[in-house]
Amino acid sequence: MRSAISSRALYDIRKQFDWTLTTPTPILAGESPTSAQGDSTRRSRSIEAIRLTPKRVDVRCNLGNLLSRVGRCNEALAVFREAMKIDPDSLLVHYNLGATLLGCRKPDEAVHAFREALRIDADHFPSLSNLGVALAESGKWAEAEQVYRAALTKRPDDADIHSNLGATLSALGRKHEAAAEFQRALQIRPDHPHARRGLEAIQSKP
Numbered sequence: 001m002r003s004a005i006s007s008r009a010l011y012d013i014r015k016q017f018d019w020t021l022t023t024p025t026p027i028l029a030g031e032s033p034t035s036a037q038g039d040s041t042r043r044s045r046s047i048e049a050i051r052l053t054p055k056r057v058d059v060r061c062n063l064g065n066l067l068s069r070v071g072r073c074n075e076a077l078a079v080f081r082e083a084m085k086i087d088p089d090s091l092l093v094h095y096n097l098g099a100t101l102l103g104c105r106k107p108d109e110a111v112h113a114f115r116e117a118l119r120i121d122a123d124h125f126p127s128l129s130n131l132g133v134a135l136a137e138s139g140k141w142a143e144a145e146q147v148y149r150a151a152l153t154k155r156p157d158d159a160d161i162h163s164n165l166g167a168t169l170s171a172l173g174r175k176h177e178a179a180a181e182f183q184r185a186l187q188i189r190p191d192h193p194h195a196r197r198g199l200e201a202i203q204s205k206p
Contacts, residue, residue, distance in 0.1 A: 057083040061096045073104035091120045095127050102130065107137035125154055129161060136164070141171045159189035166198050175202050 060083035067076035080097040087093060098113030111134045117127035129151050135144035148165040155161065166181030179202050185195035 057087045057090050057093050060086075061092055064100060065096060068100040068103055073100070076100050077104065089120055091117055091124060091127075094120065095124065095130075098127065098130060098134065102134055102137070107134045110134035111138060111140075123154075125151065128154070129158075129164075132161075132164060132168075136168055136171070141168050144168045145172065157188050159185040159192050159195065162188065163192055163195040163198065166195065170198065170202060178202060 060079055064076045064079035064083070067073075067079060077097070077100060080093055080100060083090065083093045084097070094113050094117035098110045098117060101107070101110035101113055111131065114127045114131035114134055117124055118131065121127070128147060132144045132147035132151060135141075135147060145165065145168050148161055148168060151161045152158065152165070162181045162185035166178045166185065169175075169178035169181060179199055182195045182199035182202070185192050186199065189195075
């Protein structure tokens, strides 16, 4: 049974982790970190840094994240894939590639990237939690549930994971279990907006 709560209701946990710059480029005095001019300056610096240090994958990840932040998905993905050729076993590259694929609405490919990141480091929590998001956004709700439960064994008081598990259980038609997860998320963080909306959606229906 499909739920009224779509995968878009999943809390975007990417923002908690290295979804921003992996190794931030210094900002010139007077620049706003979010300004278009500032982004352009940092992109130029990243390109120059790649020219000077072509084997450094962290520098390439900086550029990839900057490009993805301004919606230039294809360019960003090309940068990460070039970085992967340099270091196929870089956790940094696979994780940031997965996060970018999620942002570019390519969840099936993101699943593969996060699984590769976990192959490299099975304890990397951001990859585990975002694998759950990617699976859910791919409609693989049962697999997403397993991943979220695994994540909760590592961080049992993570409100975002409880909320995402609630959305996943709701999609699977298990409303009572979903409500319990939303309630647990709200116990941990009473102002959690996605958990609040998810619980209200369940309670509003007989």
